[in-house]
Amino acid sequence: MQITTNKIDSANAKINAAITRGTIDSNIEKIANQISKDAKIAGFRKGKVPLSAVKKQYGERLVQDAEAQALRDLLSAALEEMSIAPDTLIGEPQIAKFEKTENGIDVEVVIATRPAIELGDYLAMVPDVEKPLIDDAAVTTRIEELASAQAPLVNVEEDRPLISGDSALLDFEGFVDGEAFEGGKAEGFSLRLGSGQFIPGFEDQVIGMKKGDEKTIAVTFPENYGGAALAGKPAEFKVKIHAIQAKEAVTLDDELAKKMLPGNEDATxxxxxxxxxxxxxxxxxxxxxxxxxxxxxxxxxxxxxxxxxxxxxxxxxxxxxxxxxxxxxxxxxxxxxxxxxxxxxxxxxxxxxxxxxxxxxxxxxxxxxxxxxxxxxxxxxxxxxxxxxxxxxxxxxxxxxxxxxxxxxxxxxxxxxxxxxxxxxxxxxxx
Structure with a gap:
């Protein structure tokens, strides 16, 4: 077997080889001889099967196994010649050429190896990291947000219009082309303004209404609306406000801390x-x-x-x-x-x-x-x-x-x- 190696760089190499007919035939003999020791072929006792019978029985498989063994041998020899450790190979060797001739097989194998990396003083490339500064105002805002999320809704008694963040207790009924549509009516519905829960434009028009107000709101269903019958359609909603609700005011004190740090009776x-x-x-x-x-x-x-x-x-x-x-x-x-x-x-x-x-x-x-x-x-x-x-x-x-x-x-x-x-x-x- 003639082998020519080309170590292109630390990650790539190419192997060219001419596997002779004699090498293939020799491998066939070795493999057939090994098989004959355990083969079960009618008319012959185990361990007494002649090579001719083994070759006839296994035929093409013997040739394939012999060629595969030749490839393994040439790869092993080439890696040793190039001083490449087998465990540095990446993936399977790529067979770029496998041409059978009268004299044997012309082969080209491309291999990839784990590239050499000189890290040097890589730690010097890492920048110093400064912790972000959190001011007192940000802390207070977060506590208020957390406390407000848990606070109950209470009715707003003062006579004022709805603002973003309020919850409106309302009735509504929707119409398309003058006809009420299924699922477009509710009574005593609680809608938090600014939540984006309703069709775009609906909540914006509720803002500014007062308790007891009635209004007809015009909107258009989005083109990608889930219900095909309503998608892209203009609609009107009759709306009546029954109450304005807002989150109960939160007091930042030790009692609040005890509620938000459960299990810690000494929380402040x-x-x-x-x-x-x-x-x-x-x-x-x-x-x-x-x-x-x-x-x-x-x-x-x-x-x-x-x-x-x-x-x-x-x-x-x-x-x-x-x-x-x-x-x-x-x-x-x-x-x-x-x-x-x-x-x-x-x-x-x-x-x-x-x-x-x-x-x-x-x-x-x-x-x-x-x-x-x-x-x-x-x-x-x-x-x-x-x-x-x-x-x-x-x-x-x-x-x-x-x-x-x-x-x-x-x-x-x-x-x-x-x-x-x-x-x-x-x-x-x-x-």
Whole structure:
């Protein structure tokens, strides 16, 4: 067997080989001899089956097994020659050429390996992180909001018009083309103004009405309204206000703190403020991390490191992007692409830059995770998917199986690792 190797860079290599007929025949003899020891062929005792009978019985399978063994042998020899450890291979070797000739088989194999990444002083690239400042006014506003959400509605006795945030106790009846429609009538209905619960424009016209007022409100049902019979139709609603209700006034004191910190009989307003301040800081930090710090830090790493990328991984990423794009195209656009291979090729090429960035980011995160000793095991991945599915009211087992069948689990796992790596690096820099 003649083997020529070409280590293109730290992530890509190519192997060319000429597998001789003699190599194939020799492998056939070895495999047939092994099979003959256990083969059960009519007319022969176990262990006494001649090779000729084995070859006749197994025929093409012997040839296929012999060729597969030759491929494994050439790959092993080529990796040793290039000093590439088998456990650094990414994916299966790609058979780019497999041509049978009278003298044997001409083979070309493309392999990808985990690229070498010199992280250097990566910690120096992580910026200092300052906790967001939460002022007293923000704390007070949040406490008032939380307390108000729990406060009961009470009738407003003063003679004033409805304002946004009030709840109107009202009767209404809707008409389209002068005819009342099903589901368009209610009595003693409580509507919080500003909630967006009703058709656009309805609540705006209720604002300003007073207790006892009657009014006809003109609106138009949205085009995407759930009921097809009403979608896009102009309508009129006869409305009568019976009462104006508002949330009971809240007093910020120790008694409120005891209500909002159940189980703590010694709770004080100051303790409540401290708890709320911590919550606001956590929320603000989460927004800052996800919207600013993490994306910026990842971009810093991607820009700073120069690494070799496995070509076939980039190509796979481009294919996925192209398929995703195709799902958003109309049938007419798809038909146009089917008849224009060059247009498909050009469209696919537009995804190369993003694909390279995504692949590069994945390997950088992998290297950083190893440096920081961060892992996400299968059990943790399972628990995370189950928890999020339950939060969404979905069947956890069905969601997990969908991700598994679609091949999404590795991507989800890597996303969790990336989030954990970036969070740790940033947390270590909090002032």
């Amino acid at each position: 307003l100051e303790m409540l403020k401290e708890k709320v301040k911590e919550q606001l800081e956590t929320e603000a930090m989460s927004v800052k991390y996800n919207d600013e710090l993490k994306p910026n830090l990842m971009e810093t790493f991607v820009s700073a490191f120069t690494i070799d990328l496995p070509e076939f991984i980039v190509e796979q990423e481009m294919d996925m992007a192209l398929n995703k794009k195709a799902r958003d195209l109309s049938e007419a656009q798809l038909e146009e692409l089917r008849n224009d291979a060059e247009q498909v090729k050009a469209m696919r090429e537009t995804f190369r830059e993003d694909a390279c960035r995504a692949v590069k980011a994945t390997f950088i995160v992998d290297a950083l995770a190893k440096a920081e000793n961060i892992t996400v095991g299968e059990q943790e991945l399972l628990q995370t998917i189950y928890y999020e599915a339950m939060q969404m009211g979905q069947d956890p087992a069905a969601v997990y199986k969908h991700y598994q069948d679609s091949g999404y689990l590795p991507a989800i796992q890597m996303a969790m690792i990336e989030d954990r790596v970036l969070s740790k690096l940033l947390n270590d820099k909090i002032k």
